[in-house]
Amino acid sequence: MSESNESSLNINFLKESVLKRLCESLDKANNKGWRKLGEIVKNDKRFKVSLEDMDMCSLKALEADGSPSRTLLKLIGDQGCIQGELMEFLQIMGHTEALQCLKPPGIQILVQPQSVSVIAGHNLRLSCYAVGASPVQFQWFKKTEEVKNVLPEHQGRYRCEICCNNERTWSSEVEVVVIANPCLSQMKEARIFPQISGAMECSEDDFLSINKDYSFEKPYATDKVALLIGNLTYRNHPQLKAPMVDVYDLTNLLRQLNFKVVSLLDLTESEMRNAVEEFLSLLHKGVYGLLYYAGHGYENFGNSFMVPVDAPNPYRSGNCLCVQSILKLMQEKETGLNVFLLDMCRKRNVHDDAMPNVMLKVTANIVFGYATCQDAEAFELSSSGFTNGVFIKFLKERLLEDEKITVLLDRVAEDMGQFDPTKGKQALEIRSSLSERRSLTDPICLGGYSDATEAHNPLWSKAHELPESKILDFECGVRIKMDFAAEFSNVLVIYTSIVKKPEEMQSCQAHITDLPLDLDVDPKLMNKETLEETGSFLLSGSLPQHCLYTRLSSLQKLKEELAFTVCLQVQFGSLDDLVQWNMHVNIGKPLTAKLDLNRPTRKNSCQVTCHMPHSPSTSPSHSPGSDRRFHNQDPCCPQPYANPYLNVCEHLHGAQAGYRDFQLNTDHAYQYMPLSPLMNPPSIPIETTDDIDDMQNEFINSLHLYKHP
The missing domain is CATH 1.10.533.10 (Death Domain, Fas)
Structure with a gap:
């Protein structure tokens, strides 16, 4: 017309x-x-x-x-x-x-491209979706130059021009940052091959009905939200290594797919429940929700349980979070896709006889990716100081593929099946009720938001804002710059550098002191000249050198604003003693400290995420459970004296197996140390698997294998 x-x-x-x-x-x-x-x-x-x-x-x-x-x-x-x-x-x-x-519809941009950091060696996808009264055309530009492919040296600001009839418009300008992959730092050929995607062509009728019932040629999400939890520093159970790197790698990849990612390490039971509550508040109709958990866990009667870091020994369901109960609450949000990636053991917990009564809706939007089969263990990998679980090792190679999520997981399962060290011991299991070709690469089409969602989305953004850089000017004439980086949503790195020093000073250093006791930071790991010395191995190479670094983990425990003292120590040539100046600094509540995940769990919070007949808030006694690796009644050990896990390591002069753990030494090399008598009771015999010698012969150089229940 x-x-x-x-x-x-x-x-x-x-x-x-x-x-x-x-x-x-x-x-x-x-x-x-x-x-x-x-x-x-x-x-x-x-x-x-x-x-x-x-x-x-x-x-x-x-x-x-x-x-x-x-x-x-x-x-x-x-x-x-x-x-x-x-x-x-x-x-x-x-x-x-x-x-x-x-007015006759002009060009309407439905999905703006988003700024992204990409690791060298991975694919990058920038997406812009628009509609118009007639077919629309797209051309990507880097500033004023047309682009067709992007290499690492081409990082910068990009935007897309959309044309329809005689009308032209531009998308938002986005930043593309290429980060060197530590695992590929020695490879000269390491580079990225991004796919710059086009957009939709829609008729006028499609445009006019967009707010009512618009659909792309492929499925779309109204938003994408991911909660990633990695529990590794357990108080009463064996500690793990892989969850930290797994969550970090998965975070970077999901952000490239435009997911709102909340990445958290080492959560207690109440913190996990509150984190799930915040996650649920970000969901609404049509959202793609993804939950990834790495840590200790078990499965009883078809229900999976995630174990918090403060779980007692032994533990039961009342101390844990039931995944199926979380799924039930996600379904009530009418989500478009629910993906659960569970990187944990699925052994039976003989100390827990509870049978959850979780009534799930019959929907066609659920995908479970279990890192291992029912009644089996999951394993970790360690190589050159970087640790991955077997599941994430192969998943991260496939995650950015534009494939139906079940097809993608099938390919991951095939890849894992060819991995000799865990062949016959760990296999990916996929359960799905998906009837549409939904993938993690599907575009986002902004739909109607509820008042609650509109209130929580800005809170999510605010909870991921870093403090602004600070310039500290001391009376002696020294100027210090303080910057911040986020390793995870609850892990902050502070790094300081001296940008101005009077000539009469021989030397000066600025140290951070007087941190809040809530954070429980080891003073020996503060104010270090390298990130590795602070315990941070993932940001190495992406932050400037010649700084002093301090890593603050467990920000969710921060009850008040983060305030500390910067102590400046100066050495003058004319004086033998150091001269000291102090300055008080307050950076507010950084990152997810704003969410107050340390708040007490509500009286009915166990029912919120775990529909159990008993819970810490309703049971008269604490629910016990099981240590998963070192006790002969462990649910992971169906036989009293069966070896509950497998350790394989290959050294320069041969391989050995048995009860071993590893720790990080100050020289940043991994060693294998015998467990303490408390962790390895002498009454439990040490046994090895029958096929251990065969596995060692097939193992990759410097590759170490651990079970991660």
Whole structure:
């Protein structure tokens, strides 16, 4: 239909989708609402609108689905008002939003590209989706230059030009940062091969109905949210290594797919429950929700349980979080896709006889990726100081592929099946009720948000904002710059550098002291000259050198604002003693400290995430459970004296197996240390598996294998 024909159309014949959006704009109580339109129409001799008519329109606001604007438009439409005349009235009002509802649709950008950091060696995908009255065309630019492929040296700011008929518009400008992959730092050929995606072509009818029921050629999400939890520093159970690196790698990849990622390490039971509650608050209709958990766990009666770091020894379901109960609450949000990636053991917990009564809805949007089969263990890998679980080792090679999620996981399962060290011991299990071709690469189409969602989305963004850089000027003339980096959503790295020093000073150093006791930071790991000395191996190479670094983990435990002292020590040539100046610094609540995950769990919080007949808040006694690796009644050990796990390591002069753990020494090399008598009771015999020699022969150089229950 031509523009002139549309202008002569009686407004009573407007499409319902157009009328609905128009009324939503005019029903708003402001100086450009329906009352203002009524006053303008009343002054026009072509139409008659009395005070009684205005009162009738006003009464419609009292009805549940009533619309004063719709009643007014029907009134003047019955008097012959056409679309061109209504547009004149709206122009007089200066109501551009309402005018846009009536004008022939131009280009509408549905999904803006987003800034991203990409690890060298991985694919990058920048997406821009737009619609128009006729087919739209796209061309990507780096500043003013057209681009077709991107190499590491091409990092910078990008934007997309969209053309439709004679109209042109630009997408938002985004930043692409290429980070050297520590595992590929020795490879000269390491580089990225990004895919710059195009966009949709939609008709005018598609455009007009977008707010009502718009669909892409492929499925889409209204948002993408991921909660990643890695528990490794257990208080009463064997500690793990892989969850830290697994969560870090998965975070970087999911962010490339435009997921809102919350990555958390070492959570207690109450912190895990509160984190899940915050995660659920970000979900609404059509959202893709992904939950990844790495740590100790078990499975009873088809229900999976995640074990917090403060779980007692032994533990039961009341001390843990039930995955199926979380899924039930996600379903109530009408999510478009629920993906659970569980990197934990699935052995039976003989100390827990509870049978959760979780009634799940029959939906076609659930995918479970279990790192191992039922009643089996999961394993960790360690090589050159970087540790991955077997599952993530292969998943991260596939995650960015534009494939249906079940197809992608099938390929990961095939890759794992060819891995000799764990062949016959760990196999990926996939359970799915997915009936559509939904993938993690699906675009985001912004839909309607509830008031709660609109309130929580800014909170999520705020909870991932780093403190601003600080310049500290001391009275002695020294100037110090303080910067911040996020290793995880609850792990902050502070690094300081001296940017100005008077000539009469021989040397000076600035140390951070007096940190809040909530954080429980080891002073021996503060103010180090390298990141590795602080315990941070993942940001190495991405932060500037010649700084002093301090790593603050478990920010979720911070009850007050993060305040500390910067102590400046100066050596003058004319003095033997050091001279000291102190400055107080307050950076507020950084990152997820703003979420107050340390708050007490609500009385019914166990039912919120774990529908158990008993819980810490309702049971008279604490629920016990099991240490998963070192006790002969461990649920992971069906036989009293069976070896509950397998350790394989290959050294320069041969391999050995048995009960071993590893720790990080100050020289940053991994060694294998015997367990303490408390961790390895002498009454438990040490046994090895029958095929250990065969596995050692097939093992890769410097590759170490651990079980991670």
